[in-house]
Amino acid sequence: MFAAMVMDPRRRAHRVFDTAVFLWGTAGAVTLVIGAVQDIRGGAWPLPLDVVNGVAVCVAVLALAVAGAAWLRLRSLRAVVEDERTRETHLRSSTAALLGTLAVQLPFFFHVSVPSVAQAKLTVAAALTVYGATRWWLNRDA
Amino acid sequence: MAAEPAHPLRNHIRVERARHDLTQEQLAELVGVTRKTINTVETGKFIPSTVLALKLARALHTRVDELFYLDDTD
Numbered sequence: 001m002f003a004a005m006v007m008d009p010r011r012r013a014h015r016v017f018d019t020a021v022f023l024w025g026t027a028g029a030v031t032l033v034i035g036a037v038q039d040i041r042g043g044a045w046p047l048p049l050d051v052v053n054g055v056a057v058c059v060a061v062l063a064l065a066v067a068g069a070a071w072l073r074l075r076s077l078r079a080v081v082e083d084e085r086t087r088e089t090h091l092r093s094s095t096a097a098l099l100g101t102l103a104v105q106l107p108f109f110f111h112v113s114v115p116s117v118a119q120a121k122l123t124v125a126a127a128l129t130v131y132g133a134t135r136w137w138l139n140r141d142a
Numbered sequence: 143m144a145a146e147p148a149h150p151l152r153n154h155i156r157v158e159r160a161r162h163d164l165t166q167e168q169l170a171e172l173v174g175v176t177r178k179t180i181n182t183v184e185t186g187k188f189i190p191s192t193v194l195a196l197k198l199a200r201a202l203h204t205r206v207d208e209l210f211y212l213d214d215t216d
Contacts, residue, residue, distance in 0.1 A: 010167075011167070011177065014176070080170065080171075080174055081176070084179070084191055084194060085176070085178070085188050086179075088188075139178065141185065141187060
């Protein structure tokens, strides 16, 4: 706790940015999956699903705002936000996300019928989740 | 204890950094990368480009072939 308070401003801004982006991705994926589940179910929204969806939307919007503010802070501190390692991480994460989106299409080949609007949401959710998980995995020891 | 990297490239960055009394953050600023990049290069998890290797050698007042070496035991 004390270490975080005396942390270098750039490092702190980096940490805030990374955490906010992670939260945005997670909350976004949760919202999309809940939306897809509801599209498949049909009918009225059950209260628990509605509440979780509402919270996830709020978290996603808030996290996006915090990430934007942290990014501006990083820019004002003239911190390096991108270099050859981050570009490589992005490329590898994007490749993994592509495989994730392809995997989500597999049920189609087994004649599992899913509404196309739900399928689209699940595809984007898979891309977000796999991209974020891969990025976290590649950065775990950094 | 960290696992040994799969490739045979090793380096003396940590030693040279300590010799110049530089933190990872300060070295990162000198060569224009993030602190995490310096950390992953130091621990052998990320192989830097030739340009970054040259920048690191220049920042640490040494030569690339003194900073990086191949582990011949592999």
